[in-house]
Each structure stands twice: as C-alpha cells, then as structure tokens.
Amino acid sequence: MMRKLFLILFSFGAFLSGIYGQKTAAYKSKWQTRALVGTTIPVTKLLQGTEADYLLQYDDHSYYWQIPSITCFFHKHWGLEFNFQAGTSRGIKNRADHFMERMHSDYSDKYYVRPETGASSSDLTLFYGDITRGYLGIVYRWETDKFYVYPKLSVGGISFSTDWGHAGLKEKNSNNEYNLSFSTKAASDFYFTLAPSVSFGYKIFNWFYFNADITLSYYKTDILLEKKFTNLVTRKGSVEYMDYKTEVVTLSLGAGLILVMR
Numbered sequence: 001m002m003r004k005l006f007l008i009l010f011s012f013g014a015f016l017s018g019i020y021g022q023k024t025a026a027y028k029s030k031w032q033t034r035a036l037v038g039t040t041i042p043v044t045k046l047l048q049g050t051e052a053d054y055l056l057q058y059d060d061h062s063y064y065w066q067i068p069s070i071t072c073f074f075h076k077h078w079g080l081e082f083n084f085q086a087g088t089s090r091g092i093k094n095r096a097d098h099f100m101e102r103m104h105s106d107y108s109d110k111y112y113v114r115p116e117t118g119a120s121s122s123d124l125t126l127f128y129g130d131i132t133r134g135y136l137g138i139v140y141r142w143e144t145d146k147f148y149v150y151p152k153l154s155v156g157g158i159s160f161s162t163d164w165g166h167a168g169l170k171e172k173n174s175n176n177e178y179n180l181s182f183s184t185k186a187a188s189d190f191y192f193t194l195a196p197s198v199s200f201g202y203k204i205f206n207w208f209y210f211n212a213d214i215t216l217s218y219y220k221t222d223i224l225l226e227k228k229f230t231n232l233v234t235r236k237g238s239v240e241y242m243d244y245k246t247e248v249v250t251l252s253l254g255a256g257l258i259l260v261m262r
Helices: 002-025 051-055 095-107
Strands: 031-042 062-073 078-088 111-117 131-140 147-159 165-171 177-186 190-205 208-220 224-231 237-243 247-260
Touching: 031 208, 051 095, 051 165, 051 177, 051 224, 062 131, 062 247, 095 111, 095 165, 131 190, 147 208
Parallel strands: none
Antiparallel strands: 031 062, 031 247, 062 078, 078 131, 111 165, 131 147, 147 190, 165 177, 177 224, 190 208, 208 247, 224 237
8 A cells, every 4th residue: 555655656746847847948948040941832822824924923832941030039938030931933933934835835826926034033043032921920939848839920021023025926827917015014022911820849959949830821912914915017906904913821831940049
C-alpha cells in the first residue's frame, strides 16, 4: 500500500514539475526572425483564361520565399510582426512566350502574325520576385517548452505590374493589314491586403524552432486592359475592355525555421 502511495505521489510530483518546467521554459524569447518557403493556392482566381492574362505579372498559383521577417514580443502573450515575401511561378517567367504562342494560335489561320510584348522577365525578379507582399500584424503567443502556436492578424499589401502587347496582322491573300494592341488603361501596382494566419511548430533548441505557416489573404484588384483592333489601311477599328476588377482570396502554406535572437 505504501509503495503504491509513493508511486502515486512521485508521479504527481513529476507531473507538477513538468508543468512548472514548461512554464519556466516558455515565453522567454523577445526577438525572433524567420525564413521560410511556401506555395500560394487560389481560393478565388484573378486570371480569366484570356490572352490578356499573359500581360499580368501575376499567377493564381505561385510559390514564395520569406526572408526579412522580424517578431518582437512586448508582452508574455502579445507581439508585433513584420514580414516580406517575394513570389513567382513558371507561368510568370514564360508569359512572353505564352502570349506570342496565343497570338499565333488565335490568328494564324487568317493572318501572318508578328507578335511582341513587354512581358519578358527582368533579372531583378530573380531575387525580388514577380509578386511581392508585405505584412505588419499583431501576434498572440501560446507556448510550452517544446511546442508553440502563434495566431496572427496582419494588414499589408500585394504588388505586381502589368505590361503591353501587340501583334501585327497581315491578312492572307489580301493587302489588308491590321494591328492588335493590348494596353493598361487603369491599374494600381499595390493592393491593400488583410491576412489572418497562424504559425506553429516544434522547438528543436531554445534558440532554433521548426516552423509551419498557414495564411488566408484577401485583396481587391482594379485592373482594366484595352484590346484594340485597327485596320491600318482605313484607320478604323474596334475596342474591347478587359476587366480584372475582382476580389481575390488565397491560401498560403509555408515551412521554415525560426531563429531566436534574444
């Protein structure tokens, strides 16, 4: 009987000691920085499947990397976080080729086609990305000595640009020539974003954590492209407007590491 009582008291004491150890080991960091990579999945889409899609420096499904990210905890449970993300995709990198292929596919039955576009990628986008996002948010902290969960609510913005495109069309078996042009009539390079998210993971060491991120973001675009078809002989033509004013919701999934600086 005494042996059983001793085992019960020992187990209870070990349990209390574990709880105390968790409390004393948790909530110690004040400054953190993180690096991660991830993918962005569309919940609602911006692209419409038209030739003008290739003139947007954007893809509904892309990947991103996040390096500049700083979190400061000013309270046991509360902190502020800033992060910057750069994103791209193969679709964005190949959009100039895809635009020219689309021009040939749509018009080569009736015309000799000479397409051009400003959608070629800059070398700078290899580092900064075609799509950039920046967030500032409030963080709630829940921790044990080995695990953590950080729900967050952030505001910020997403930035990407639009380009021009045109195609010279020479009608087969005719002297008629036409110009097909695409230009931006109204657009902003920056769109305000609301982004609830959660970070969670495992503390490999007191100064080094494994981290996973889930982010839901919302923003509203305001893009209007003009598609103009002109007969170069008569100077008459037609105009069509392609509207990309829509509300976009995306889901981002990322994984990486956290370094505790203090």
